[in-house]
Amino acid sequence: MVRYSEYFLTTLKEDLSNKEIASYSLSHRAGLIRKIASGIYAFLPLGYRVLKKIENIVREEMNRAGAIEMLMPAVQPADLWVESGRWQIYGPELFRLKDRNDRDFCLGPTHEELFTSLAHVDIKSYKNMPLNLYQIQVKFRDEIRPRYGILRAREFIMKDAYSFSSNEEDLDIIYNKMFEAYCRILERLSLKYFPVEADTGLIGGKSSHEFIILAGSGEDELLYCPECGYAANYEMAKFTPSQKKNGNIETPQETKEVHTPSIANIKSLSAFLNVPAEKIIKTMLLKDNDGNLFYVLVAGNREINIQKVQNCAGTALELIDSQTDDTGIAIGFIGPLGLDKNVRVYADNSLKGSVNMVAGANKKDYHIKNVCPGRDFNPDIWGDFSFPLDGDLCSVCGKPVKFEKGIEIGHIFKLGTKYSEKMDAMFLDSNGKLNPIIMGCYGIGVSRILAASIEQLHDDKGIIWPLSIAPFMVNLIAINMEDVKIAEAAEFIYSELAGAGIEVLFDDRNCRAGVKFKDSDLIGIPVKVVVGKNFLENKKLEIELRKDSGKIALDLENTIKFIKEYPQNNLF
RNA sequence: CGGGGUGUAGCGUAGCUUGGUUUAGCGCGCCUGCUUUGGGAGCAGGAGGUCGGAGGUUCAAAUCCUCUCACCCCGACCA
Known part of the structure; x- marks a missing residue:
């Protein structure tokens, strides 16, 4: 070819x-x-x-x-x-x-x-x-x-x-x-x-x-x-958020306001109060095109998935952060307690059944401890509004996801x-x-x-093409084109392979064999057919497979037969 | 768009801090010849660079300054 x-x-x-x-x-x-x-x-x-x-x-x-x-x-x-x-x-x-x-x-x-x-x-x-x-x-x-x-x-x-x-x-x-x-x-x-x-x-x-x-x-x-x-x-x-099992069930405590000066993110709040992030209610503020506010609650160790909130709300939503804030709300200290009735509160499933949580007090530099969803506030909607974490469970069968x-x-x-x-x-x-x-x-x-x-199929030597898309099926390698007998034999085998309808690249360059082998592996041609001494002495061609470097020696007729049958039993 | 970096032969790079010793060096590749020929050969010779571009500083710029272009990396909502 x-x-x-x-x-x-x-x-x-x-x-x-x-x-x-x-x-x-x-x-x-x-x-x-x-x-x-x-x-x-x-x-x-x-x-x-x-x-x-x-x-x-x-x-x-x-x-x-x-x-x-x-x-x-x-x-x-x-x-x-x-x-x-x-x-x-x-x-x-x-x-x-x-x-x-x-x-x-x-x-x-x-x-x-x-x-x-x-x-x-x-x-x-x-x-x-x-x-x-x-x-x-x-x-x-x-x-x-x-x-x-x-x-x-x-x-x-x-x-x-x-x-x-x-x-x-x-x-x-x-x-x-x-x-x-x-x-x-x-x-x-x-x-x-x-x-x-x-x-x-x-x-x-x-x-x-x-x-x-x-x-x-x-x-x-x-x-x-x-x-x-x-x-x-x-x-x-x-997914189903995994719930940390602490063994003993916590008793709900009285809510308590705590002074948290300039502690406006989960990480510092967790460190300041010495509570794990999952015990904090993260509250994110979103608004739609008409300016309606949405408070979205999620466990502090999780990240809110705005796409999911949008799908639930049925409208495009935009995050309000301290950069774009024009609401006068104390961003960083917002929480689900004591909100107007006209704002919507969406709570993520990760907060279901949680007790004694920390939440923003809706007042600059203050948070509230021992917040219990259901007792202290009731969200408009419970749903799936976060990204999955390691250890979460399959929503279909309940087994851990990967x-x-x-x-x-x-x-x-x-x-x-x-x-x-x-x-x-x-x-x-x-x-x-x-x-x-x-x-x-x-x-x-x-x-x-x-x-x-x-990306999926290669090794340190180069590409390994699957047969279905390999640029050529066979790389015919003549060990030494200066050797007239080998060159003649290779030419003959080339025309035989091509005549048999096999896609063959004939490496007829006058260079050392090593170069040809390395190149063949690099470009990933599935089958190498080598014409060398073994052919001159025993009429045997050597077949080497790219995928596992397997080698066999066959005569010309069986080589063609092997190559023609190869794709029926192999994908690459 | 924000931050950082790099542009030197086809490819990969050294030199730049501290301007002059460089006729800009090296490896790969390329060309010629001889030898070699089963896993990227050896020797000898050779071609190939307006040092990304424009301006400036200077006796002198790959090297310093300004602008510009190209390419690359990191980031771009998480209370």
Whole structure:
């Protein structure tokens, strides 16, 4: 297929100055990618081969699931974004540009607007649906801080699908098909992954799942239960707060005001009063757009999860802190006692059944001891408003949960009518009535998969590609091209392997064998076929496997047979 | 956006504190020749730098000052 001497492949012995993480260092050293600018990369021929293979797996599974491929432009006119309201909402992450006539455009970070606008023009009737359209496209997000090479780039390649249906049932069917397709994709890539419940936020919708690939260097944290298999994004994970058992049950005491001068945070309060943080009621002050106040209570050792509070309140909330404070309230000394009836008090489950707690006195430099929820105050709502901690229990089966780091590789989402309503994408139902189209969107990071695969599968010698996306199946190594007999034999074997339909990289360079072996391991080709003395003397080729360095010697015919059968029994 | 750091050959770097001994050094890679050829070879020779850019100080600037650009790191709500 390819001769090394005629190919464009440059490997590097030395590392980058900025090593960051294995996948970046290796994809650079192995000649897969080159950095062009911050967060912007070129795919070199070898990397592009891998990318194409990933794309094809994604494409095959999307087609199998009934989605239809098309292609939208990467540059999008601003008016569509104004229509959806996101031109205003989207921050500096949206890469905006103007044309020569000063018209506004952006580089698409995602394509809801374009697909919804297409639906507006071309979907008129319930008879046109259900429909699921997808593309494999370049996206651009001007990230705050691009890092980890291609794992978190500003320009990246993504498959995004958008579904259109006339009823919730059809949406559910497509959603489930996409869920299954994503599982199939990740399994074909031999990646360890978790489908995880994700936040649907204020948009609502029944469900959303993220597909997380396990990797220690990942930026996403997930919670899972080894017992029952429940898994969720750290941000929205349901759990039961563990209650510290002190053995004897505490008797509720009388409340007592204590002077706590300038002790305005949990850490110093805990030290000042000599009580553990979990015995303190942390009170956070939030407000909605109309200025309504929300007091959110959580155990002092925990952190409030504003997203969960928002989901419960059904409105966007903003934290009021000492920097932004304009309420005249003694931030740092607020508490649940003696509050106006018109403020809402939300209490986290971690405070349920607690007694003799310390809380702010709503008076500068004072706290109150021995506060008992239920006796001294009653919150409007008890609920889950915090992040899980080590030792917390699974909300499904009650067993202790575990945490794992990972990389988000895919996200599927029931959009509902959010975009179709704003952008007037309506259809006529069987009764002749106009309704907004019900949508879903389904994304998977194609270029991110490349990096994540390396992150998950490599050793100190280099990359270990799974067979499904290895740039080549076989690296044919001629031990010494100056030896005419070996060179001739290698040429013959090369044409035999290529003729048998095997993807082979023929390392025909006139260099020492060691260089070829090191390079082969670095770029991670699954099977090495070595032509050397053993072939001249015994007509035997040596086969060495990248994954475990296993070696066997076979004649040419059996080598081809072995290679052809190898993928049937192995993933990598 | 806030704080910090770095820009010297394709890559990795030394030199900068204390300006002149540097014709800017070294390793990898690259080119030529000879030797070598089973896990990143050896010897010999060679090409490649406006020291990120602009201005300034000075007899003299990679080195000091100012501005600028690029890249990188850390942080960006937790009473």
